[in-house]
Amino acid sequence: MKNLKILVSVIAMIISMSYQVVAQEMTAREIIEKVYNRSEGDDQTSNLTMTLIHKSGKERIRKIKQFTKDLGDMEKSIMFFQSPADVKNTSFMNWTYNDESKSDDQWIYLPALKKNKRISSDSKSDYFMGSDFTYDDLGDRKLDDDTHKLLPEETIDGVAYYVVESTPKDEDYMYSKTITRVRKDNFIGLKKEFYDEDEELLKILYIKKFEEISGFLVITNSEMQNVQNDHKTKMILSDIKINTGISDSKFTERMMMRGM
Amino acid sequence: MKTKRLILILLLIASQFSMAQNVDINGFARTYEGVLYDNSNFGIIQQTLNLNFEKMGDKVAFNANPMIYLYNDDSLDFRMRELYLDLYFKNFDIRIGKQQVVWGKADGVFITDIVSPLNLTEFLLPDFDEIRIGVIAAKIDYYVGNSTFEAIWIPVFTPTERPKPGSIWYVQPDFPVPPTWDISKEKITPNLKYSEIFLKYTALTSAIDFELMGAYTWDDNPTLHIEKEFGLDPATMQPGLLDLNIIPQHHRLTIGGGSFSSEIKGVILRGEAAYYNGKYFLTEDPAQSDGNVKKNYLHYLMGLDFNIGSVKLSSQFIQQTILDYDENILNEKTENTMTFLARYDLLRETMHLELFSYIGLNNEGSLVRPKITYDFDDSFSILLGSNIFVGDEKGRFGQYKDNSMIYIKLKYSF
Numbered sequence: 001m002k003n004l005k006i007l008v009s010v011i012a013m014i015i016s017m018s019y020q021v022v023a024q025e026m027t028a029r030e031i032i033e034k035v036y037n038r039s040e041g042d043d044q045t046s047n048l049t050m051t052l053i054h055k056s057g058k059e060r061i062r063k064i065k066q067f068t069k070d071l072g073d074m075e076k077s078i079m080f081f082q083s084p085a086d087v088k089n090t091s092f093m094n095w096t097y098n099d100e101s102k103s104d105d106q107w108i109y110l111p112a113l114k115k116n117k118r119i120s121s122d123s124k125s126d127y128f129m130g131s132d133f134t135y136d137d138l139g140d141r142k143l144d145d146d147t148h149k150l151l152p153e154e155t156i157d158g159v160a161y162y163v164v165e166s167t168p169k170d171e172d173y174m175y176s177k178t179i180t181r182v183r184k185d186n187f188i189g190l191k192k193e194f195y196d197e198d199e200e201l202l203k204i205l206y207i208k209k210f211e212e213i214s215g216f217l218v219i220t221n222s223e224m225q226n227v228q229n230d231h232k233t234k235m236i237l238s239d240i241k242i243n244t245g246i247s248d249s250k251f252t253e254r255m256m257m258r259g260m
Numbered sequence: 261m262k263t264k265r266l267i268l269i270l271l272l273i274a275s276q277f278s279m280a281q282n283v284d285i286n287g288f289a290r291t292y293e294g295v296l297y298d299n300s301n302f303g304i305i306q307q308t309l310n311l312n313f314e315k316m317g318d319k320v321a322f323n324a325n326p327m328i329y330l331y332n333d334d335s336l337d338f339r340m341r342e343l344y345l346d347l348y349f350k351n352f353d354i355r356i357g358k359q360q361v362v363w364g365k366a367d368g369v370f371i372t373d374i375v376s377p378l379n380l381t382e383f384l385l386p387d388f389d390e391i392r393i394g395v396i397a398a399k400i401d402y403y404v405g406n407s408t409f410e411a412i413w414i415p416v417f418t419p420t421e422r423p424k425p426g427s428i429w430y431v432q433p434d435f436p437v438p439p440t441w442d443i444s445k446e447k448i449t450p451n452l453k454y455s456e457i458f459l460k461y462t463a464l465t466s467a468i469d470f471e472l473m474g475a476y477t478w479d480d481n482p483t484l485h486i487e488k489e490f491g492l493d494p495a496t497m498q499p500g501l502l503d504l505n506i507i508p509q510h511h512r513l514t515i516g517g518g519s520f521s522s523e524i525k526g527v528i529l530r531g532e533a534a535y536y537n538g539k540y541f542l543t544e545d546p547a548q549s550d551g552n553v554k555k556n557y558l559h560y561l562m563g564l565d566f567n568i569g570s571v572k573l574s575s576q577f578i579q580q581t582i583l584d585y586d587e588n589i590l591n592e593k594t595e596n597t598m599t600f601l602a603r604y605d606l607l608r609e610t611m612h613l614e615l616f617s618y619i620g621l622n623n624e625g626s627l628v629r630p631k632i633t634y635d636f637d638d639s640f641s642i643l644l645g646s647n648i649f650v651g652d653e654k655g656r657f658g659q660y661k662d663n664s665m666i667y668i669k670l671k672y673s674f
Contacts, residue, residue, distance in 0.1 A: 052608070060638055084638030085286055085673040095466060105466050105523070112389040114362040118469050122526030122567055130609035231608070253464045254353070254403050258346075259316065 028148035028164045034187040035180070036143055041216050041242035043069040048079075048237055050131050055230035060084075062129050065260050069246050073098050076251035080260045087129075091256040094121075100142045109256040116253050125174040131233040132203060132224040134174065137194075145169060151179070160184040175202070186210075186217055201227055214242040286674060287311040287325075294647075294667030296428075303428060303665040304382070305332035310341075321346040327390075342394050352402040358394040361412060363460060363473060365519040365530040368599055368616070369578050371559050372473050372517040372534050375412060375458050377480045379421045383429050383660060384618070384627070385647055393418055406465060412458040417448040419510060420480040428663050433484075439504035446482055446508045454478075470520040473534075477515065482508035483540035486551035507550075511540060526566065530576075533560035545588035556583040563599075574601040596621035610635045618657065625651020625658040643669040 048064040061083065068077040074097045081090040089111040096104050104121035124136035146166035154161045161181040168175060176199045181191040188210055196202040209221035218240055225232040249255070287310040294303040307330040314323045322345045329337040344357030361375035368388060370378065376392040384391070395414050402409045423429035433439075448454050460473040487505035492498070517534030536557040543553040563576035578597040585593040598619045605612050612633040619626040631645030646666045651658030 086288075086638070086641075088286055097466075103523070103526070107464070107469075112387075114360060114389075116464075117365075118521045118523060118528055120523060120526050120528050120565065120567060126570060127608065249403070252403070252406055253408065253462070254401070258321075258348075258353070 026162075028150040028162075028166075029143065031150070031162050031164055031182055031187070032146075032148050032166065032180070033143050035182055035189045036141070038187055039216060040218055041070075041214060043067070043243060043246040044218075045239070045241040045244060045246065046237045047239045048235065050129065050133075051234040051236075052131055053232050053234065060130070062087075062131070067246055067250050069248070069251065071248075076248075078251050078255060089259055091259065093251060093256055094139070095251075096139065100144060104139070107253070107256065109253075114257075116256055131235075132226050132231060133233060133235070136174075137205070137224070146178075153184075154181065156181075161190070188217060188219065196228075203227065211240075213240050216242055218242070281315065283313050283315045285311065285313055288671050288673045290669055290671040292667065292669045294665040296662065297664045297666065298662045302332065303663060304667065306330070319348050321348070340394070341390075351404070352400060355399040355401075356397075358396050359399065360392045360394045361397070361399065361458075362392070363471065363519075364532050365469075365471070365521045366532045366561050366563065366576065366578075367574065367601070368618070369532075369561055369576065369597075371532045371561055371578075372471065372515075372519055374475060374477065374480070374515065374534075375414075377418050377420045381421050381423045381427065381429065383423075383663075393421065406463060408460075408462040410458075410460040410462065412456075414456040414458070415452070416450045417454060417456060417478045417510065419478075419482065429660070431659055433506075435504055435506075437501055437504055439486075439506045442505055442507045444507075446510070448478060448510055468520055468522040470518060472518040473516070475513070475515040477513050478510045479513045479539060480510075482510050483552055484508055484542065488551075511538070513537065513539060528565035530563040530565070531561065533558070541582060542590040543586070543588045544590065545586065548588075553586070553589060555585070555589070557581070558583060570604060572601075572603045575599065592622055594622075620651065620656050623652045623655035623658065625649070625655035627657045627660075639673050641671050641673075643671070645669070 045067050046065075048066055050062040050064070052060040052062070054060075063082040065080045065082060066077060068075060074095055077094045077096075079092045081087045081092075091109045093107045093109075094104055095106075106119050106121045107116055108119050109116045124139065125134055127134055128138055146168050149165045149167070151163040151165055154163055160183075162184055164180050164182060165177055166180065167177045174197070176195045176197055178195065179193045180189045182189050188207060190207045192205040193201055194203040194205070203224055203226050206223045206225070207219050207221075208223060210217050210219045212218075218237065220237045220240070222235045223232055224235070288308075290308040290310070292304060292306045292308065294305075295301070296303045309328045310325070311327075312323070312325045315321060323342055325340070325342040327339045327341050329339070331337070340358060342357075342359050344355050344359045347354040347356075362373060363375060364370075364372040366373065368384070375397075376395055378391055379386065379393050380391075395418050396416060397412050397414045399410065399412045423431075425432075456475070456477040458473070458475045458477065460471055462471045463469065485507040487507065488501060489503040489505070490499065491502045493500050493502065514537040515534055516537075517532070519530070519532035521528055521530040523529075536559065538554050539557045540552045540554055542551055544551075545553060558581045559579075561576050561578045563574065565572070565574045567573065576599040578599070580595045580597075582589060582591060582593055598621060600615070600617045600619065602615045603612065604614075614629075614631050614633075616629045617626055626649075628648040628650070629645065630648075631643055633641055633643045635641045644666075645668075646664070648664045649657050649660040651661075653659055653661060
């Protein structure tokens with residue numbers, strides 16, 4: 001029995017050392033690549049509830065039904081706005097391409113105007129529905145839009161984190177840098193700090209909950225806090241369904257106009 | 261009074277029925293007051309209730325959208341904006357009933373967007389979702405990937421609504437002698453052979469979205485056929501024009517056109533064009549006995565949407581050209597117009613600043629529409645705006661100089 005314990009300890013030590021060697025060899029870019037490329041299935045359906053909280057405590061709630069599908073060389077997503085009342089039945093469709101030279105295609109359907117409009121994907125710095133998330137915060141930022149640098153690792157509450165500083169190559173970008181704490185065991189970026197153009201801390205993104213659904217890790221509860229004006233946005237995903245085989249026809253003008 | 265009671269009872273019944281059937285109800289209540297700069301008169305005092313009943317299933321859906329406008333003289337304008345049934349199939353959808361149809365890529369300009377006629381009783385001032393008139397039609401959309409073939413049949417023609425005498429938007433036609441009006445030919449008889457057909461092909465692709473359309477329709481605006489009576493003026497005993505008889509009449513139009521939009525380095529480029537075959541224009545050519553001549557006509561637009569920082573900007577250049585023009589035609593050969601839109605959202609999208617303007621390039625007239633909207637919460641908003649008409653008093657915009665106004669709208673959405 002004693003020999004068995006020693007054997008198990010030795011094997012555990014070897015595995016641990018091997019892991020550390022692999023980990024040490026990972027560059028900051030590779031870590032962020034793993035964060036960006038963490039699979040959430042080929043398709044996903046969910047309900048998104050955003051709660052916008054003013055520093056006075058006043059809350060505004062936005063509800064959205066969303067569908068996404070990974071088609072290999074591109075990802076398509078469609079959102080149907082359910083509340084507040086004045087945006088009900090508005091829909092938004094986005095096609096994102098793996099080809100980094102190709103910008104997203106975006107359309108918005110405005111039910112009052114009965115019109116589907118192509119809109120510029122150039123406004124990624126705009127805040128989404130008055131929340132603390134910009135379109136870029138919510139979308140898949142391209143890996144090589146930033147230069148990534150590894151900072152000293154941290155351990156918080158017994159969990160080990162990589163710490164990566166990402167500096168945008170575009171000097172006019174809305175953030176001067178971001179610092180992301182990435183869990184070493186599952187590559188979820190659990191906390192991310194955003195610094196403004198004056199290199200002052202602007203916002204902090206906290207991942208409050210992630211769940212394993214159909215074998216995939218999905219962030220279900222997050223909060224973005226603007227520390228400069230004490231405003232925050234809570235984002236909760238519910239009714240998540242993964243790999244249900246959403247048809248390609250879901251991501252068309254027909255569905256934008258028809259609704260859910 | 262009876263009509264008001266009837267409408268109220270119908271709405272109450274509809275609401276009860278809707279709740280029982282789990283029909284989704286949303287809409288808004290709005291108060292809208294405007295004061296003219298010229299004399300401080302109220303240009304408009306209007307209360308609006310917009311109700312939208314909708315029930316959606318996998319195979320069938322229906323929508324009813326009654327709107328009630330109450331004016332300061334206690335007059336009530338009830339409009340069923342839409343009332344239709346949708347049938348969904350695997351590759352095609354059918355919509356039957358009163359519906360609004362919007363085509364094209366232009367904003368605030370109607371080129372290929374000709375299926376639903378316009379309510380111009382308040383010129384171009386109503387919101388664009390309220391300026392169109394629903395038409396009773398059967399529409400079928402057939403889908404192939406990201407392409408759509410659309411066919412619309414409108415059995416009964418609906419013309420443009422124009423301001424009536426007494427309205428501040430009514431412009432008295434300018435004739436050399438007071439005319440008499442013969443409206444016996446103005447109405448199109450509801451008959452199968454007088455129905456309208458519209459066809460459209462739409463493609464939505466990564467590189468470009470485009471539409472191709474064709475229509476066998478009626479001109480929404482009547483041609484004013486003129487009968488002239490010449491003789492000796494009893495007062496001066498000189499020969500001259502004694503009487504004018506005006507006969508408004510709608511005519512058939514065949515229209516072909518298309519539109520596109522595409523993104524180039526963050527800028528949305530839009531275009532739209534339509535060729536009108538056989539449109540009537542007023543002429544002073546003595547060879548044209550009824551004062552009109554039939555010409556082909558081109559109406560097109562190019563537009564750009566772009567952002568400077570967080571300010572959203574949009575501009576369009578529009579040209580209307582009469583082909584094979586002759587100098588006797590009262591309209592100019594080409595009429596050029598521009599539109600300009602700037603919009604800025606602040607305070608977490610609770611405050612919206614907007615400036616929209618039509619600029620007539622031929623007679624240098626314009627309509628400038630600044631407005632500021634503040635959302636007190638997700639349901640309640642206040643809008644303060646102004647409509648400013650400038651330019652030559654005979655021009656398209658300058659003729660409404662006296663109608664420049666400041667206005668306020670309070671809106672509760674539910």
